[in-house]
Amino acid sequence: MPGKLLYAQSGGVTAVINTSAAAVIATARAHGVRAYAARNGILGVLREDLIDTGKESAAALRDLAHTPGGAFGSCRYKLKTPEADPAAYARLIEVMAAHDVRYFLYNGGNDSADTALKISAYAKRSGHELICVGVPKTVDNDLAVTDTSPGFGSVAKYTALSVLEASIDVASMAESSTKVFILEVMGRHAGWIAAAAGLAGQGPDDAPHLILFPEIAFDEAAFLARVKATVERVGWCTVVASEGLKNAAGQFLAEAGGRDAFGHAQLGGVAPVLAQRVREKLGYKYHWALPDYLQRSARHIASATDAAQAAAVGRAAVEYALAGHNGVIPVIVRGSDAPYRWKIAPAPLAKVANHEKKLPRGYITRDGYGITAQARKYLAPLIHGEAYPPYDTTGLPRYVKLKNAAVPRKLAAWAQP
Amino acid sequence: MPGKLLYAQSGGVTAVINTSAAAVIATARAHGVRAYAARNGILGVLREDLIDTGKESAAALRDLAHTPGGAFGSCRYKLKTPEADPAAYARLIEVMAAHDVRYFLYNGGNDSADTALKISAYAKRSGHELICVGVPKTVDNDLAVTDTSPGFGSVAKYTALSVLEASIDVASMAESSTKVFILEVMGRHAGWIAAAAGLAGQGPDDAPHLILFPEIAFDEAAFLARVKATVERVGWCTVVASEGLKNAAGQFLAEAGGRDAFGHAQLGGVAPVLAQRVREKLGYKYHWALPDYLQRSARHIASATDAAQAAAVGRAAVEYALAGHNGVIPVIVRGSDAPYRWKIAPAPLAKVANHEKKLPRGYITRDGYGITAQARKYLAPLIHGEAYPPYDTTGLPRYVKLKNAAVPRKLAAWAQP
Numbered sequence: 129m130p131g132k133l134l135y136a137q138s139g140g141v142t143a144v145i146n147t148s149a150a151a152v153i154a155t156a157r158a159h160g161v162r163a164y165a166a167r168n169g170i171l172g173v174l175r176e177d178l179i180d181t182g183k184e185s186a187a188a189l190r191d192l193a194h195t196p197g198g199a200f201g202s203c204r205y206k207l208k209t210p211e212a213d214p215a216a217y218a219r220l221i222e223v224m225a226a227h228d229v230r231y232f233l234y235n236g237g238n239d240s241a242d243t244a245l246k247i248s249a250y251a252k253r254s255g256h257e258l259i260c261v262g263v264p265k266t267v268d269n270d271l272a273v274t275d276t277s278p279g280f281g282s283v284a285k286y287t288a289l290s291v292l293e294a295s296i297d298v299a300s301m302a303e304s305s306t307k308v309f310i311l312e313v314m315g316r317h318a319g320w321i322a323a324a325a326g327l328a329g330q331g332p333d334d335a336p337h338l339i340l341f342p343e344i345a346f347d348e349a350a351f352l353a354r355v356k357a358t359v360e361r362v363g364w365c366t367v368v369a370s371e372g373l374k375n376a377a378g379q380f381l382a383e384a385g386g387r388d389a390f391g392h393a394q395l396g397g398v399a400p401v402l403a404q405r406v407r408e409k410l411g412y413k414y415h416w417a418l419p420d421y422l423q424r425s426a427r428h429i430a431s432a433t434d435a436a437q438a439a440a441v442g443r444a445a446v447e448y449a450l451a452g453h454n455g456v457i458p459v460i461v462r463g464s465d466a467p468y469r470w471k472i473a474p475a476p477l478a479k480v481a482n483h484e485k486k487l488p489r490g491y492i493t494r495d496g497y498g499i500t501a502q503a504r505k506y507l508a509p510l511i512h513g514e515a516y517p518p519y520d521t522t523g524l525p526r527y528v529k530l531k532n533a534a535v536p537r538k539l540a541a542w543a544q545p
Numbered sequence: 546m547p548g549k550l551l552y553a554q555s556g557g558v559t560a561v562i563n564t565s566a567a568a569v570i571a572t573a574r575a576h577g578v579r580a581y582a583a584r585n586g587i588l589g590v591l592r593e594d595l596i597d598t599g600k601e602s603a604a605a606l607r608d609l610a611h612t613p614g615g616a617f618g619s620c621r622y623k624l625k626t627p628e629a630d631p632a633a634y635a636r637l638i639e640v641m642a643a644h645d646v647r648y649f650l651y652n653g654g655n656d657s658a659d660t661a662l663k664i665s666a667y668a669k670r671s672g673h674e675l676i677c678v679g680v681p682k683t684v685d686n687d688l689a690v691t692d693t694s695p696g697f698g699s700v701a702k703y704t705a706l707s708v709l710e711a712s713i714d715v716a717s718m719a720e721s722s723t724k725v726f727i728l729e730v731m732g733r734h735a736g737w738i739a740a741a742a743g744l745a746g747q748g749p750d751d752a753p754h755l756i757l758f759p760e761i762a763f764d765e766a767a768f769l770a771r772v773k774a775t776v777e778r779v780g781w782c783t784v785v786a787s788e789g790l791k792n793a794a795g796q797f798l799a800e801a802g803g804r805d806a807f808g809h810a811q812l813g814g815v816a817p818v819l820a821q822r823v824r825e826k827l828g829y830k831y832h833w834a835l836p837d838y839l840q841r842s843a844r845h846i847a848s849a850t851d852a853a854q855a856a857a858v859g860r861a862a863v864e865y866a867l868a869g870h871n872g873v874i875p876v877i878v879r880g881s882d883a884p885y886r887w888k889i890a891p892a893p894l895a896k897v898a899n900h901e902k903k904l905p906r907g908y909i910t911r912d913g914y915g916i917t918a919q920a921r922k923y924l925a926p927l928i929h930g931e932a933y934p935p936y937d938t939t940g941l942p943r944y945v946k947l948k949n950a951a952v953p954r955k956l957a958a959w960a961q962p
Contacts, residue, residue, distance in 0.1 A: 141717045168720040197713035203721040285940055292941055293842040296614035300558045303585040304620040309838060328941070400817075417837035421726060425710040429845055431940065511940035516933070523702055523848065523928035524709055524745070 131230025133449065135181075136166035136173065137198040137265075138205075138236030138243070142279025143286075143427040144438035144515075145265050148235055149200070150193035151442025152263065153181045159450055164227065164535060169203035170234075170243060174216060175542050176223045178535035191528035193439065194517035196427035199530050207243050210250050217250040219542055225256050226538045231449040232258055235442075237266035237277070241457060242481035248455045261449045262457030262477050263441055267424045269320035272483035273475045274459035276510055278441055279424070281434025284324030285511035286419075286426040287313055287368075291328035294417065295335030295366045302364035308355060308406050309366045310416040311336075312399035314423060316372035319343050319487045321423070324507055325368040326499035333358075335366035337497075340402075342372035343487055344496040346381055351402075352409050354497065359412060369398045428525055432513025433468065444472045468509030548647025550866065552598075553583035553590065554615040554682075555622075555653030555660070559696025560703075560844040561855035561932075562682050565652055566617070567610035568859025569680065570598045576867055581644065581952060586620035587651075587660060591633060592959050593640045595952040608945035610856065611934035613844035616947050624660050627667050634667040636959055642673045643955040648866040652680035652859075654688060658874060659898035665872045678866045679874030679894050680858055684841045686737035689900035690892045691876035693927055695858055696841070698851025701741030702928035703836075703843040704730055704785075708745035711834065712752030712783045719781035725772060725823050726783045727833040728753075729816035731840060733789035736760050736904045738840070741924055742785040743916035750775075752783035754914075757819075759789030760904055761913040763798055768819075769826050771914065776829060786815045845942055849930025850885065861889045885926030 133156045137145055149165070156163040165179040166172030172179075179200055184192075192199055210217045224232065234244040241262045248260035264271050269280035291311060298309040315321045319341035329335050337358045340346060358365035373381045382398040399416040406414050437460050444458035456474040463469035491503035499507075517525040550573045554562055566582070573580040582596040583589030589596075596617055601609075609616055627634045641649065651661040658679045665677035681688050686697035708728060715726040732738045736758035746752050754775045757763060775782035790798045799815040816833040823831050854877055861875035873891040880886035908920035916924070934942040 137717070141714055171721060195713065196710050198717035201720055202717045204718070205721050289845055289941060290839050292944065293613050293844060294838040296612065296944060297558055297838045297842040300554070300615035300619045301621070303618055304588060304622050327939070415837050416835075417839050418833075418835045419839060420832050420834035421711040421714045422707050422728075422834050422836060422839075425714040427710060428706055508939065512938070513940065514933075514936055516931075519931055521929070522744070522925065523930065524706060527709065527713060 131228045132162045132164055133231040133233065133446065134164045134166060134173070134178070134224065134229040135233045136169045136235065137200055137202045138169040138234060138240040139202060140267065140424065141198040141202050142265055142267050142424055143196045143282040143430045144278055144435050145235060146195045146197065146199050147193050147435050147438035148263050148265065148278060148442035150189050151439040152233055152446055153189055155443045155446035159446070161450065164229065165200040167532065168201035169205065170207060171203045171205050172201070173220050173223050174544070176537050176539050178227060179532045180535045183531050183533040188528050188530060191526055192530065194427060194515070194525070195527040196425040200532065206239060207246065210246060216544070217247070220247055221251055221254045221256050223539065224258060227535065230258060232260045233263055233445050233449060234260070235263035235265050237268065237271060238480065238482055238484060241477050245455060245477040245481050259449050259452060259454045261445045261453065262480065263445045264457055264459065267314060267321065268318060270318050270485045271480055272485050273479050275462040275470060276437070276460055278434060278438035280320065281431035281437070281510035282426065283314070283321055283423050284327070284507060285431040286423050286429055287321055287325045288327040288511060289429060290419065291325045291336050291366060291368060295328065298364050298366060298415070305413055306415050307359050307364050307412040308414040310399045310402050310414065311366070311368050312371055312397050312416070312418045313368060315342060315370040317342060319370050322368055322370040323487060323491055323499050323503055324511070326503065327507055327511060333362050336368040337362065337365045338367045339497055339499065340367065340369040340373050341487070341492055341496070342370045342374060343489070343492065345376040346373050347376070348405060352405065355406060356410055367402065369402055371397055373398045427517055430515040431511045432515040433510055435515035437470070440472050448474050465505050465509065468512065548645045549579045549581055550648040550650065550863065551581045551583060551590070551595070551641065551646040552650045553586045553652065554617055554619045555586040555651060555657040556619060557684065557841065558615040558619050559682055559684050559841055560613045560699040560847045561695055561852050562652060563612045563614065563616050564610050564852050564855035565680050565682065565695060565859035567606050568856040569650055569863055570606055572860045572863035576863070578867065581646065582617040584949065585618035586622065587624060588620045588622050589618070590637050590640050591961065593954050593956050595644060596949045597952045600948050600950040605945050605947060608943055609947065611844060611932070611942070612944040613842040617949065623656060624663065627663060633961065634664070637664055638668055638671045638673045639956065641675060644952065647675060649675055649677045650680055650862050650866060651677070652682050654683035654685065655897070655899055655901060658894050662872060662894040662898050676866050676869060676871045678862045678870065679897065680862045681874055681876065684731060684738065685735060687735050687902045688897055689902050690896050692879040692887060693854070693877055695851060695855035697737065698848035698854070698927035699843065700731070700738055700840050701744070701924060702848040703840050703846055704738055704742045705744040705928060706846060707836065708742045708753050708783060708785060712745065715781050715783060715832070722830055723832050724776050724781050724829040725831040727816045727819050727831065728783070728785050729788055729814050729833065729835045730785060732759060732787040734759060736787050739785055739787040740904060740908055740916050740920055741928070743920065744924055744928060750779050753785040754779065754782045755784045756914055756916065757784065757786040757790050758904070758909055758913070759787045759791060760909065762793040763790050764793070765822060769822065772823060773827055784819065786819055788814055790815045844934055847932040848928045849932040850927055852932035854887070857889050865891050882922050882926065885929065
């Protein structure tokens with residue numbers, strides 16, 4: 129089957145999604161297949177806003193592999209079902225047919241796997257021969273089937289490292305200044321990133337002393353008692369809080385903090401809310417940090433394991449596509465924990481689409497504030513190794529900005545957004 | 546002159562203050578001088594809470610050089626003048642005399658230089674032969690005389706890198722999601738760290754698009770107009786805001802944001818306040834980050850230039866002390882910008898104590914939102930090179946926790962705090 133390969137990025141980006149992109153493009157090139165990319169994910173397909181990756185130099189593609197963010201633009205755009213929005217699906221197929229796209233690779237999370245699956249089914253009905261393959265990605269680590277999701281290992285490493293470094297700082301200051309440090313991490317629905325913070329310490333009095341998971345309802349009195357006991361025993365206390373922390377009534381703590389002078393819900397996440405409670409009730413001097421996008425774009429300290437897996441799924445996705453495997457996604461299969469052995473295997477998109485891998489309760493200690501040995505066994509290999517980008521003489525990494533040359537349009541403009 | 550060397554750390558710690566500490570101890574060892582450290586800065590001297598660094602292995606000292614934080618504990622404690630608190634000074638000299646301390650090295654900022662100077666003068670009057678030498682340190686870069694302050698180059702590198710990485714992320718998301726990203730950086734009184742963020746971009750439309758300096762009164766209307774124009778032109782906008790940003794009335798913006806439901810001043814720094822204005826007035830989706838201690842403890846991406854200077858001032862301080870130079874501090878003298886050439890020279894502590902190096906107005910562009918070529922020339926070499934720590938098999942850096950063995954006390958307990 130001749131034709132082109134179309135690659136698109138979707139959802140929140142990661143430190144290594146471009147590592148997958150670079151592998152996709154390099155593998156397609158090696159097979160003599162032209163690779164297009166859609167600008168801003170599925171929106172670019174709908175808009176016939178395509179990029180010819182053939183215009184990028186080999187050097188640019190090498191740099192792409194260590195550049196964070198989504199080089200072709202990502203999107204937050206949820207396709208409806210073909211029944212609810214047949215025009216969108218018809219348009220996707222029209223665009224792909226116009227450009228002789230025969231392989232569609234969608235790099236994203238649960239939603240994207242679902243989208244790829246729907247497009248595959250729709251294409252079959254429409255008579256346009258199209259192979260749809262997923263490429264897994266998400267810092268949330270909530271993809272089913274796969275051992276881990278590319279992107280997670282790097283944010284896990286960044287988070288454990290940040291807890292370690294900031295805690296050493298707090299320990300230095302605690303005698304006459306800051307006694308409580310709160311780090312807010314991503315994870316609205318699942319505490320995978322919060323759990324990874326637990327890798328920073330080994331002993332019972334190592335930081336982080338308390339992890340607040342979205343899976344465990346926040347109990348203010350118990351939390352404050354723990355903080356107090358930790359400060360009295362250790363001299364200081366590091367808390368890691370998931371942005372998705374909820375109280376017993378199921379409300380997000382970040383939204384339960386009251387309203388400001390203008391009557392708006394208080395902004396600023398869960399860390400300042402917790403910090404305020406600590407000050408009011410315990411009187412300790414505190415600091416808090418909210419790295420936000422810094423945690424998922426920290427390519428400068430990406431996990432080498434994560435980067436290797438991101439590249440491997442990109443390569444495999446192309447190979448599956450060219451071999452005619454439709455409706456699949458390469459997943460990571462763990463062979464052993466220590467040493468960590470893994471391989472790539474295909475899984476049906478249907479098994480990944482719309483499933484959510486939850487943090488097992490057995491990964492959280494019985495008291496709800498830490499991680500178990502089982503969690504460590506799972507998490508530890510994912511942050512192994514440092515995939516440093518090259519730096520240039522400015523003292524900053526050599527991150528590439530692609531040309532992103534547009535493919536000439538062949539169709540009328542898309543009528544919808 | 547026989548006797549021991551006493552080293553202490555003061556004020557906010559940095560990514561490389563232990564690099565200076567390791568150099569101090571190694572240099573003292575090389576000269577056959579016993580080195581003590583005070584636990585928690587000057588408090589440790591007052592309390593006769595001293596540490597025998599001779600109990601640390603050579604391997605531990607090598608690891609100390611790449612460990613962030615203050616390994617012996619720092620303090621926020623301002624000594625009064627000898628006139629106001631003669632008992633404290635008498636106690637300091639009593640402790641040093643009891644342990645035959647003949648060299649006192651104080652590693653800190655303006656205040657610490659002043660303290661070292663006062664102790665030197667008091668010792669002279671008291672008849673205890675003591676040589677006092679400063680070791681410069683501060684992420685604020687506000688020390689006079691020296692070209693830069695060890696600690697600043699690393700936070701500058703972290704900040705420029707974070708702006709670069711997060712902005713690549715925002716650029717990926719902007720089409721259908723986040724359009725404004727705000728990074729809050731340290732700098733309550735001077736915009737040195739904010740200025741360093743400017744190194745992330747070169748061209749006029751590169752991030753950061755707007756830097757908000759504490760030196761420039763915040764003009765909300767002008768700020769919002771700039772954000773809007775940037776989003777319309779570039780597609781997204783990165784803002785860097787100093788924690789010390791003030792309005793025209795001289796109030797900190799972080800404290801002017803209103804009161805919460807409990808009547809407390811709103812916590813959370815300046816970034817959420819700015820984000821709220823952006824949402825209210827412009828309707829853009831935003832993200833914001835506040836790295837706090839992460840920025841000054843990020844030893845994992847320390848500037849190699851900064852680390853080299855931190856080691857050099859540590860070595861020089863010991864050499865000056867042993868050569869009998871009292872009341873001096875090693876400073877960095879810039880020979881040329883590109884290539885950056887520097888050397889260490891002694892400066893009188895009196896010239897550093899209580900002076901503050903301000904960010905020159907000529908480093909800020911006329912519009913108040915960016916940095917000039919002059920600023921770049923000064924800042925660029927300071928972030929050059931990556932002083933990576935070694936990592937162990939856990940995927941985390943090999944940061945050391947010293948034994949910090951106490952020196953047996955010889956005196957009665959100190960009566961004061």
